[in-house]
Amino acid sequence: xxxxxxxxxxxxxxxxxxVTLRCKPISGHNSLFWYRQTMMRGLExxxxxxxxxPIDDSxxxxxxxxxxxxxASFSTLKIQPSEPRDxxxxxxxxxxxRLPQHFGDGTRLSIL
Amino acid sequence: xxxxxxxxxxxxxxxxxxxSLNCTYSDRGSQSFFWYRQYSGKSPELIxxxxxxxxxxxxxxxxxxxxxxxxxxxxIRDSQPSDSATYLCACDYxxxxxxxxxxxxxxxxxxxx
Numbered sequence: 001x002x003x004x005x006x007x008x009x010x011x012x013x014x015x016x017x018x019v020t021l022r023c024k025p026i027s028g029h030n031s032l033f034w035y036r037q038t039m040m041r042g043l044e045x046x047x048x049x050x051x052x053x054p055i056d057d058s059x060x061x062x063x064x065x066x067x068x069x070x071x072a073s074f075s076t077l078k079i080q081p082s083e084p085r086d087x088x089x090x091x092x093x094x095x096x097x098r099l100p101q102h103f104g105d106g107t108r109l110s111i112l
Numbered sequence: 113x114x115x116x117x118x119x120x121x122x123x124x125x126x127x128x129x130x131x132s133l134n135c136t137y138s139d140r141g142s143q144s145f146f147w148y149r150q151y152s153g154k155s156p157e158l159i160x161x162x163x164x165x166x167x168x169x170x171x172x173x174x175x176x177x178x179x180x181x182x183x184x185x186x187x188i189r190d191s192q193p194s195d196s197a198t199y200l201c202a203c204d205y206x207x208x209x210x211x212x213x214x215x216x217x218x219x220x221x222x223x224x225x
Binding site: 031033042043044045048050055056091095098100101102103104105106 | 144154155200215217
């Protein structure tokens with residue numbers, strides 16, 4: 001079975017540019033989660049969706065961050081404009097009902 | 113502030129020994145607890161989950177939960193060099209298994225041949 005698929009795997013861009021991260025959850029999973037991992041703050045939940053509806057975005061750091069889930073098989077996390085402090089590894093995870101979450105391979109983002 | 117605390121380590125054990133990883137949490141309402149393993153440069157991988165007080169065993173891994181003490185642990189028996197990784201403890205925030213996980217900073221385990 002295919003796992004959670006994230007793209008791109010690596011992204012390097014200049015400060016001020018728009019960044020879009022993409023995620024395809026495991027087929028049949030109805031919840032999707034976006035996380036950010038840094039050395040300083042560890043792994044933090046940014047936002048999660050249930051049945052494509054955003055449930056809790058309290059972890060989104062600023063208005064520069066936005067996330068959408070237009071259908072059950074696709075989600076995006078957008079940063080506009082990007083700043084160097086946004087550099088981190090961004091993970092997407094999904095789960096079915098109340099079962100444990102499974103993570104994608106992540107996107108390593110570097111903002112110069 | 114809901115918190116999950118882990119000793120960052122590194123915890124070093126010889127091959128074949130038992131590794132004991134510990135975690136405390138502050139949210140008394142949490143009902144679901146998870147252990148993820150993360151190799152350097154890789155994504156977190158689910159190892160164990162536990163919902164009830166007591167022990168849960170899966171192969172070489174045993175998760176232990178004590179809700180009264182707000183304490184979760186992971187035991188790895190017959191540790192192997194391939195177990196060397198960072199182990200992340202996570203609690204589901206609140207009492208409804210929402211999936212809103214709070215992660216600890218992780219404990220680095222080193223298993224020496």
